[in-house]
Amino acid sequence: MEFAPVIGLEVHAQLKTRTKIFCSCSTRFGAPPNTHVCPVCLGMPGVLPVLNQAVVEYAMRMALATDCRIAPESRFARKNYFYPDLPKGYQISQYELPIAEHGQVNITRPDGTRKKIGITRIHMEEDAGKLIHDPDRSISMVDYNRTGVPLIEIVSEPDIESPEEAGAYLRQLRAVLRYLDISDGNMEEGSFRCDANVSVRPKESEQLGTRTELKNLNSFKFVEKALAYEINRQIRVISENGEVIQETRLWDMDKNRTFSMRGKEEAHDYRYFPDPDLVPLKIDEDWIARIQADLPELPDQRKDRFMAQFELPAYDADILTASRELADYFEACLRQVENPKLVSNWVMGNLLGLLNAEGKTIEETPISAEEMAELLKLVNDEVISGKIAKTVFDEMVASGKSPKAIVEEQGLVQVTDASAIEAVVDAVIDRCPNEVASYKAGKKKLLGFFVGQVMKETQGKANPQMVNQILKEKLG
């Protein structure tokens, strides 16, 4: 029997407001424990939470960017449970009336086609504190700096049909959050977290199977690996006439498997109710229009523009717009060098190659957009060849020198003087009578050999198009 996976994702994104959602404590990451706390986020009796307006506006940005309908009236609810990371004994969240519902994002599938993934809802809530479990003693240490940091939870429809689609969806959400400048979207640091609901159903059936919930998926790679593992596990269970149990499973990155989180079988009973400390949130059309007018260009729009304005292939546009910083870098280069495909090839090839090899992001690039533009201008103006440019690029990374300085110091300026190239071509033809004879007898592939010889003679500096042309003329 063939099975089809059905996947829905719940993403928690930390918003990068300056202060917490219900109090004036700083949200800055990395402060000493319990230094960004106050009576409100510590859950002292008698305090009142007051909603941070910026949190609402950040959530509205995300809602509009994902085509959600923003609720004219929403409210906050208490989600009751006891755990030491939550000093009040409840988390303030949104339940029956979230700020936004019924949206969608577009993803690009591995085969290049686009697909819509529905967004069920987006709601605002407060983050919990951080527990450090003592390895030697039976105690846990609690740091409440993170308590009350604003989150939005983005719940997808079960429209995702493979681990690769899940990865594409997450990357797209992250790109949108970062373009909107409302979240760092850093999975490893926990500012972007993902839980997955997954089930499998026989291909010919519409009936959904029992789902499991996967947690502890703290990198894009783990999400895809854990889903692939879990899908196979469920198929195996069903094929062996077993039954998939509805449960929470954790990803074990060392053993590359998911395992059941036992002891939590008891169904949660959160007893949500409207938080009487917070008044309803009303959002009118004017406010929505103001936020809409303020939205930046989003990844999809920028991708379409790159294809239309710069005539780039979809593949290039997709990669270049994956992060706002990379797209900005590309456009900064283009302002100096009006050759989009040349810039695109260099940014995607040499630059991203270098960054990936060193595990760096575009923000940490050793070659600024200005330096890259200077180098590519030399190529575009045919001062140096593309091949020499690669040598110069490596030297720029190694020494930090400017491309012009490197080209001058090492005498790498391209030879475009026809008579100088002709002289070298003549010398090569004289030296290789056998190859010349073969070429003339029809072995046209040998042209590459001659080009190679001329380039070697000129240390790669001869203009390759001119070398080709002159060789063809001379060899007849």
Next chain:
Amino acid sequence: MKIAREEVLHVAHLARLSIDDDAVETFSEQLGSILEYVESLSRVDTSNVPPTAHAVEMANAFRKDEAARHLEREEAVANAPKAEEGHFIVPKVIE
């Protein structure tokens, strides 16, 4: 009308209250009569009344996204039964 013993125990557990057998008996009667009392509200015809979200008729109480003073660490943990190096200390609970 009493509520079921299991329900009393369940609610007590959710609130992390430990109650003895006599109390279970008392609470099943008391909680039952509270529910019954509240139930009388359902006799009112509310079909033309919009749902009330809040006792006070107001919306949109906001705070600006500006940081203000927070507690000093010593103050923050001052009431904690146990603290170490600025951390609150609790019995180890691994969910």
